[in-house]
Amino acid sequence: MFNLTPxxxxxxxxxxxxxxxxxxILPNHNSFVEYFGLxxxxxxxxxxxxxxxxxxxxxxxxHLFSNMFGLLIFGPILEQTLGSKRFLLFYFITAVGAGIIYxxxxxxxxxxxxxxxxxxxxxxxxxxFAQLLSNYDGTVYQxxxxxxxxxxxxxxxxxxxxxxxEIVESLIFMRESTPMVGASGAVFGIMLxxxxxxxxxxxxxxxxxxxxxxxxxxxxxxxxALYSAVERVPGDNVAHYAHLGGMLVAxxxxxxxxxxxxxx
Numbered sequence: 506m507f508n509l510t511p512x513x514x515x516x517x518x519x520x521x522x523x524x525x526x527x528x529x530i531l532p533n534h535n536s537f538v539e540y541f542g543l544x545x546x547x548x549x550x551x552x553x554x555x556x557x558x559x560x561x562x563x564x565x566x567x568h569l570f571s572n573m574f575g576l577l578i579f580g581p582i583l584e585q586t587l588g589s590k591r592f593l594l595f596y597f598i599t600a601v602g603a604g605i606i607y608x609x610x611x612x613x614x615x616x617x618x619x620x621x622x623x624x625x626x627x628x629x630x631x632x633x634f635a636q637l638l639s640n641y642d643g644t645v646y647q648x649x650x651x652x653x654x655x656x657x658x659x660x661x662x663x664x665x666x667x668x669x670x671e672i673v674e675s676l677i678f679m680r681e682s683t684p685m686v687g688a689s690g691a692v693f694g695i696m697l698x699x700x701x702x703x704x705x706x707x708x709x710x711x712x713x714x715x716x717x718x719x720x721x722x723x724x725x726x727x728x729x730a731l732y733s734a735v736e737r738v739p740g741d742n743v744a745h746y747a748h749l750g751g752m753l754v755a756x757x758x759x760x761x762x763x764x765x766x767x768x769x
Contacts, residue, residue, distance in 0.1 A: 512589045513580040516596065517573055520688060523561045524569050538562060542684025545615060546608045550682060560600035560688045568687055575692040579699040586702055587764065595698065596691050598758060599751045603690020606750030615680045622673050629666040631656040634673070641676060690747040693730070694755035696723055701759055727752055 509517075527537035543559035544551040563569040584592040618641055625637050635653045638646040646653075649672065656665045700723030707716045727749070734745035 508581050509577075510581045510584040510589065510592075512584050512593045512596070513576060516576060516580070516688075520561060520563065520569065520573060520576075524563050527562075538564060538686055539682075539684050542686040543604050543608065544684050545681045546612055548681045555684075556601045556604040557597065559604060559684070559686050560597075560691055562686050563688070564686055572688040572692050575696060576688065579692075579695045582703065583695055583698050587698075591762075595755070595758060596695065599694030599754045600688065600691040602754030603694065603747045603751035604685075606753065607685060607690070607744050607747040610746040611685075618680055619677055622677050625673055626670055629669050631660040631665075631669075634669045637673065638676075645676070685744045685747065687744070687747075689744065690751035692751070693726070693748040694751035694758075696726060697752040697755040698759055699723070701756065702764065 531537055539550075541555065541558040541562050543555045563572065580592075583595075587595055621637060621640070625633055631653070634656060635646075638649055638653070652668070652672075656662075656669060659665045700719045704718065704720035706719045708719055708722055709716055710722075730745045730748040730752075733743065734749060
């Protein structure tokens with residue numbers, strides 16, 4: 506059914522192995538994800554090698570399946586066009602580029618909160634606590650509404666102040682230490698490369714089963730990723746900026762390599 510090319514086949518194998526083996530040999534799979542996932546750039550747990558390793562591990566089965574399915578659909582034709590060596594280079598350059606762009610955006614999002622949170626720890630108070638959580642995440646704010654109300658009635662209570670500081674410290678830890686994993690940046694880069702080189706190639710969607718040109722399919726994913734990144738829904742933990750970063754790096758790389766296709 507699928508014409509598997511050498512690099513795509515090996516990448517599929519490596520990603521599946523990197524997902525299965527830790528689950529079989531480690532008592533806690535999450536420790537593997539946390540160690541090799543891409544961390545906040547100023548986190549004590551950040552290592553430059555994470556810019557590569559994060560793209561080879563996945564959080565769960567659905568995460569793995571969606572990325573490998575995209576690689577399976579778009580990868581073989583792009584590998585045949587670029588050649589195996591250049592395709593492999595393309596894969597990891599887009600993965601690293603997506604990780605760097607995500608890290609920059611993540612820093613711009615995280616640093617203001619961390620700075621405000623550190624300031625709060627020096628001067629805790631009910632009103633400041635409510636404002637900080639409101640700015641952090643609407644879902645988190647709703648989860649602590651009861652505590653916020655009680656804190657407002659006991660603003661001078663040392664117990665409530667200390668409890669609020671514990672909550673803020675946990676939020677700082679979550680913002681700084683939650684790792685980003687998955688091949689999505691590279692896969693979105695491959696998708697962009699496919700759509701750029703074969704814009705009018707007809708593809709059949711699964712749901713609904715209708716034909717669509719590659720340029721429209723890729724354009725839809727790009728617009729959706731941009732919308733989701735800007736209008737982030739509370740609780741959404743998808744790294745949309747990594748998807749967009751992979752696409753941007755792929756576009757620049759193809760333009761730099763001056764690659765063209767005979768298929769229009």
